[in-house]
Amino acid sequence: MKYDALLVQSFGGPEGPDDVIPFLENVLRGRNVPRERMLEVAEHYQHFGGVSPINQQNRDLIAALEVELKEHGVDLPIYWGNRNWTPYLVDTLQQMKADGVGHALVFVTSVFSSYSGCRQYREDTAKAQAEIGEDAPRCDKIRTYFNHPGFIETMTECVNESLAQIPAERRDAAELVFTAHSIPLGMSENCNYVKQLEESCRLVSEATGHAKWRLVYQSRSGPPTQPWLEPDVCDVIRDLAKAGASDVIVSPIGFISDHMEVLFDLDTEAKDTAAEVGLNFIRSGTAGVRPRFVQMIRELIEERLNADQPKLAVGTMGPSHDFCPADCCLYTPQRPRPA
Incomplete structure (x- = not known):
């Protein structure tokens, strides 16, 4: 299939003390989380100067991935859009549209399938596309890679x-x-x-x-x-x-x-x-920008660009689906606690 860009889609995080409360309000909007809990989490961020490390980590990952793609002849510009903080996804998709991007692959910085880690990102994309309207870039999420x-x-x-x-x-x-x-x-x-x-x-x-x-x-x-x-x-x-x-x-x-x-x-x-x-x-460490992890992302991209590329997976569950079914990762909130 033909794609003309890669979108790295992530959660987002504050980049200064004044960002913390607005960021957390974005995260918790519509959720039944007590304000005291939000303020408690806000204090966690203030321990680190009000700066979440996730944004810089995404910048580092994108930089490493740009080198990896170039070295292996994969010609895709990389964009970055967040759910809860700048750069917001809708702004990124608007920029992609202005740049002439028509069809993008999406790498989500969440490994495992759940509403928060899969379906909600796809819902975010659909909402942003609706805001942009006609000619918003099409976006296809790369499969999950828990057993890659x-x-x-x-x-x-x-x-x-x-x-x-x-x-x-x-x-x-x-x-x-x-x-x-x-x-x-x-x-x-x-x-x-x-x-x-x-x-x-x-x-x-x-x-x-x-x-x-x-x-x-x-x-x-x-x-x-x-x-x-x-x-x-x-x-x-x-x-x-x-x-x-x-x-x-x-x-x-x-x-x-x-x-x-x-x-x-x-x-x-x-x-x-x-x-x-x-x-x-x-x-123990996380994947970060370790070379094998960055290589894995490139392999996931290549398998979508080339139908003959094998889908790598280990263990007994096999490779995950490329396109999520309609009922994938639905969420039924407000389940009562068992007596």
């Missing part, structure tokens, strides 16, 4: 680096904890989020040869009356210490870069929890 060998190899590299930091005599007993953003059960039950996460964790664990692993969640933001995926990473750290563990490696497999949920929720809160209970805490 490039992602698995990248995360395996990160975990192996962490395992190497533990003395050999304690390494086999170390607990490997994979984390991902918690989502409401009403969301998780209508998508393959948990199934995909479990497959990725299993594949990475097998590749490292480390059998002691578990999947946990972090960063929940909903009201207490709404059930979300559990267990929470900090609760698990406490439980591991009670069970006699000495070392824990926390791999944020649900995130492709070290943005706020990693820097605060893991590098601050989870690390502090581990220190309180006397557990050696090692936070």
